[in-house]
Amino acid sequence: MYFYAETPVHAGSGTALSGVVDLPIQRERHTEFPIIQGSSIKGVLKKYSKEAFNCQKNKIEAIFGKEDSVGGVSVTDAKILAFPVRSLHNVFKWITCPLILHRYNRDLQLLDESISNWEIPSLADEEAIVLSSIKDEDTIIIEDIEFKVSKKEISENILSKLSEALPYSPEDHISKKFKEDLIIVSDTIFKEFVTLNTEVVARIKIGDNGVVDSKAGGLWYEEFLPSDTLLYSLLLIPNIHKKENCWIECLTKFNLKPIQIGADETIGKGFVRTKLIFKENKTGE
């Protein structure tokens, strides 16, 4: 299941004492890449199945579990696939890196054994692989860093597997933009961007007297994954259930629908559009 952030997303990890941000987002500890915990995703899917899509109660319990029994579907942590960054050319671009592509390749193979091992180029920190029209340029500026455009290429096969993650039709503006503006940078550079360039918003609480209520923690900094971030998660359905149509029926309802994940729903945060791709013989993605 793919998630395309249409508004900023805050999947929080509690209050942090150190550094800048009081309310940071969830991250994978050893890479510091942003993630959304599988438990968060599973909870959202269950809630929507119940309330929005009106799936039958016994089916919901079979798929998502109930109080005294485990649900059938396994939901992995949502991992980041592409991260939007400021760029002089075309407003913004998406970045990804070899580590992400490698993991994505591995995850797809989990679902579909026929998928080959991709040839993923390695990159120096100063290099960036770009697509299409700007290929003739020598350098490209992302945020405020100038990268050398690499001569290396990314295969059409990999690009199409990335493009199919978007919940929009191929003619849609974002789909076309993605094919032009996806950039591959090194793992280290990617980490730098996703740690220093998330949305950090100052929020205040105003008391009854119309002034910032500093006693109740009046000012805090909250971190968000920016709009246009692309993530994916695997939904794994055990073999015994794959013949039961109700699973597919229920989960398919999510395809191309907007759902809300994480905090601050009532201030418009966390709205993502999902896309569900099924792998026939195996499981759902």
Next chain:
Amino acid sequence: MLRSIEQKRAKFAWEKITQVKIKFEKGKSIQLKFNSEGKPIEINKTFIENYISYVKKSPTLIMTNGLGTTLAFYKSKSKDAYGYLYDNINEWFIKTRKIEAKDILEWIIDEKTSSIQVYQVTSEIISLLAWMKRFVESELGELVKNKNEEDKDDRGD
């Protein structure tokens, strides 16, 4: 003996803030290291209030505006607590670099410095400031409050 970087940051932060406390109690002033020709700064209540406020805001300022811009701003205000904060950051930077460097701002601008290196130093400075934020409130906060209470008592006479 193995000491983590966190421990070292904490010790350095503690030393800098304790220095302010001691100077305040003795009614002295501090000579800024990066501005050794300039006038020493008087450590009074205003200095402490400002210093507390600046330290608290610094990580966000750095995240939002970048390390270079923020440091340039601090360095330009050498008469104020900003100058002392710049000194602190500069001193920590020099201490933790294995290559010899004289001044953090000059190092950032230098052609031989890559953006990855600036990113690493930025992370390190923000981690240091996290410690300074904690100590500044606990060690210096009460100095400012006490002064206020003393003033109130005087007025009562």
